[in-house]
Amino acid sequence: MIDVCRLGLQVGAEIRGVDVKTLDDASFAAIYRAWLDCNVLVVPGQDLQIDDFLRYSRRFGLVEPHPSKTTRHPDYPEITLLGVNKFRPDGTLDLAIYRRGAEGWHTDGAYDQEPFKATQLYALAVPRSGGDTLFASMYEAYDSLPERLKKRIDGLQAEHAYGGRLRKGFELLEPEDQRRPPAVHPVVRTHEETGRKSLYANPTHILRIQGLGDAESDRLIAELTDHMVATPAQYRHKWQVGDIVLWDNRCALHSATGGYPIEEPRIHWRVTIMQDAAQQERAA
Numbered sequence: 001m002i003d004v005c006r007l008g009l010q011v012g013a014e015i016r017g018v019d020v021k022t023l024d025d026a027s028f029a030a031i032y033r034a035w036l037d038c039n040v041l042v043v044p045g046q047d048l049q050i051d052d053f054l055r056y057s058r059r060f061g062l063v064e065p066h067p068s069k070t071t072r073h074p075d076y077p078e079i080t081l082l083g084v085n086k087f088r089p090d091g092t093l094d095l096a097i098y099r100r101g102a103e104g105w106h107t108d109g110a111y112d113q114e115p116f117k118a119t120q121l122y123a124l125a126v127p128r129s130g131g132d133t134l135f136a137s138m139y140e141a142y143d144s145l146p147e148r149l150k151k152r153i154d155g156l157q158a159e160h161a162y163g164g165r166l167r168k169g170f171e172l173l174e175p176e177d178q179r180r181p182p183a184v185h186p187v188v189r190t191h192e193e194t195g196r197k198s199l200y201a202n203p204t205h206i207l208r209i210q211g212l213g214d215a216e217s218d219r220l221i222a223e224l225t226d227h228m229v230a231t232p233a234q235y236r237h238k239w240q241v242g243d244i245v246l247w248d249n250r251c252a253l254h255s256a257t258g259g260y261p262i263e264e265p266r267i268h269w270r271v272t273i274m275q276d277a278a279q280q281e282r283a284a
Contacts, residue, residue, distance in 0.1 A: 002030040006038070008235030011137040011252065013038035020046055020056045020244065028059055035060075036194055039252040040135045040235055043244040046122070050076050053122050053244075053269055060246065061117050062274040067162065071097075073269075080270040082121070086262075099258050105136065105229050106204035107249040108272065110160040113183045115200075118273040119254075120246040125267040126239045130260030133237045133245070136253045138198035140233035142188060145199075153224070156187045158200075159207040182207055187224070191250050192275065198251040199228055228253060239266075246273075 003016040013034045018027065020043060035041040048056075054076070057063050065077045073079035086097040109116025142150075159182035187209065189200035201209075201224045209217040237245055247254055260266055 002027055002034070004030075004034045007040075007042065008135070008233070010140050010233035011038060011135055012040045012042065012235030012237075014042040014044065016044075018043065021048070021052050023056075023059075032060070035246060035248065039137050039139070039248045040237075041244075041246040042237065043246075044240060044242060046242045046244055048122060048244075050079060050269065054078060054271070056244075057120050057271045057273060060120070060273050061276050063271050064274050066270070066272050067112075078271055080272075081267070082270050083125070083265060083267040093262055098262065100256070104204045105134075105225075105253045105255045107200070107202050107253060109249055110185060110200070110202040110205045111162040111180075111183050114274065115183075115185060116249045116272050117275045118246055118248055119270065120244065120273060121268040121270050123239045123241050123243045123245075123268055125265035126241050127260035127264035127266050130257060131239060131266045132257045133239070134255045134257060135235045135237070135247060136228065136231050137233035138200065138228065138231075138251050138253060139196050141228045141231045142197050142199045144231065145227065149223070149227075150188075153187045153201075153220070156212075157184050157210045158187050158202075158221075159184055159210060160202055160205040161207055162205060184210070189250065194251075196251070199224060200250075201225070201228070203228065203253070 002018065005014045005016060006012065007014055015031055015034065023031070031041065050073070054063060063078045065072055066080045068080065071080050071082070071084070073081055082100060083097065086094050088094050107115070108119045161182045185200055187199065187201050189198055190196070191198060201221060203225045206221055208214065209220055212220065
């Protein structure tokens with residue numbers, strides 16, 4: 001039996017007493033269902049090699065390399081190395097590496113025409129303090145919107161680009177990727193697998209809402225952002241070595257907190273998981 005323990009209000013679940021290397025299909029199906037129900041899935045206490053991590057990740061969908069080529073594993077391009085080489089050769093701190101993910105609330109992949117289905121991290125080294133990751137349910141954020149605001153945003157589309165208007169983390173991209181045109185997504189997104197509506201106005205990567213003047217677009221983005229990050233449906237993950245954490249980019253925001261001692265390592269393997277062909281067909 002799979003032991004599923006709820007972690008936060010409407011978001012987050014922990015799977016206890018499993019080894020992801022030996023999961024049978026029925027057990028994995030239960031884990032997948034818990035993930036869809038809770039947006040964020042934590043599996044603690046795992047002892048994995050890269051091949052183990054990739055094999056488990058591929059059970060959730062297609063694993064593809066992240067756009068940031070500079071932080072890919074040299075032998076496994078599907079793996080992004082988070083927290084590695086945060087000190088430059090001259091000994092100074094590279095803030096883009098140290099603060100990666102801590103620039104604000106966001107979903108991964110809103111800057112792509114096909115949004116990322118999920119992101120999964122495996123913790124290799126954890127600082128003594130700081131470095132937590134926050135998650136928030138955008139299902140609840142949409143459900144709790146005032147009716148006037150639901151009507152106002154119904155049918156609106158928003159443009160997204162890596163780093164948004166402030167170009168946060170832009171230096172991690174190659175020049176050709178920096179020139180990619182914005183991706184356009186609905187502000188209210190219907191989840192391909194659950195059928196539920198969620199807010200998808202990505203605070204970090206959003207550029208503008210189409211059909212509105214700049215000032216009106218900025219005001220609406222600010223109003224939606226304030227509502228999204230204030231939702232009580234949140235979970236704060238305090239990392240331990242061996243934790244696997246998977247989150248659904250289609251319906252959850254996240255933000256790293258940063259603030260950990262710079263001399264201490266905070267290192268993860270990260271994968272980007274995309275929808276498979278059947279899910280893409282349902283979304284079309």
